[in-house]
Amino acid sequence: MIEFEQVEKRYGEEAIAVHPFDLTIEDNQFICVIGTSGSGKTTLVRMINRMIEPSKGIIKIxxxxxxKLNEDELRRKIGYVIQNIGLFPHMTIRDNIMIVPKLLKWSEEKKxxxxxRLIQRVDxxxxxxxxxxxxxxxxxxQRIGVIRALAASQDIILMDEPFGALDPITRDALQExxxxxxxxxxxxxxxxxxDMDEAIKLADKIIIMDHGELVQYDEVETILEHPANDFVEELIGKRKRNSYYNNEMTxxxxxxxxxxxxxxxxxxxxAIRQMSEKKVDTLLVVDDQxxxxxxxxxxxxxRNISKLKPASSVFEVMGKDTASVNQNDRVADVIEPLINHTFKYLPVVDDEDHLVGIVTRSSLVSLVQEQLQ
Structure with a gap:
């Protein structure tokens, strides 16, 4: 359990990063912290592992x-994942994963x-x-960054916009x-x-911050149904919230x-060069049109690198059984294959079969699943 008791963070008398607040996070919950830039969400999270020290109040774990705890010992007990991953480039993936158990001086038998086991958990x-x-x-x-945070069996994991820089397909897979x-x-x-869509998909409860104020802390359904004020209403998005109840959305x-x-x-x-440059795992294949x-x-x-030649064309190795949906299709007609089949995303095409986008499982399920059943 994480408890905040009248916790405040300020820089000088006038600059208040986080106004005094009380908050309890129960064990085994997935909590998302969301707000606009400068709202205090990252400050709130970093006070938990004392990367930022609170000005007033008490934080208990x-x-x-x-x-009252040694900073280094505290941080080794709390996993931490950030957007730029922070893997050590000179170390192997094994050494990166095992960095905290090594710092904790675990025995070879314990390590x-x-x-x-962890790398197999993330496929x-x-x-x-x-x-x-x-x-x-x-x-x-980023998968390695996540399991590195789990390697020392930490019960608490802090994650600061870990998937923000990834493409939608990879991001959706990592969210799941x-x-x-x-x-x-x-x-x-x-x-x-x-990203409110990300919070809706992942969270048991959501903390909403605005200009250093904690304005709402509730379960997802409560926030969608009963936003605390106009800021929360706007953050949810009026169009998106209305669409949540609209079976005619496309x-x-x-x-x-x-x-x-x-x-x-x-x-x-x-293809490999483009994947590396764009930091993606999958590319859709298109013709000249x-x-x-x-x-x-x-x-x-x-899996097939030994059989392939560098000059081999994408055509020779691509999967051709790609399901797709038309941009004008109703969401009500599309959600079932995403829920009941193995598709994690569906390419979106126009009437001439030109690729115009993708729709991911999370973008559908998070917003409309309950209303379209």
Missing amino acids: NGQDVT AGIAE LPLEFLERKPKNLSGGQQ MIKGLQQEMKKTIVFVTH VADLMVKRVEAISISKSITD RCLKGFVDINFIE
């Missing part, structure tokens, strides 16, 4: 005042098998353990991964985000327009 191959971070995509590196890990491993996660209302695609005539080398033809993903390339 399991009844113990954190200011044995941890890296292997990455064991051989990645001996690679350096530069040899992994952005999404793969971290929610699944949290539920399976029974961790308390405090997760900073600026895919175009929810699709993400930013999507990475590669020409069918490009080589495998080009940007008509959707299939997809190529890094996992397939990894």
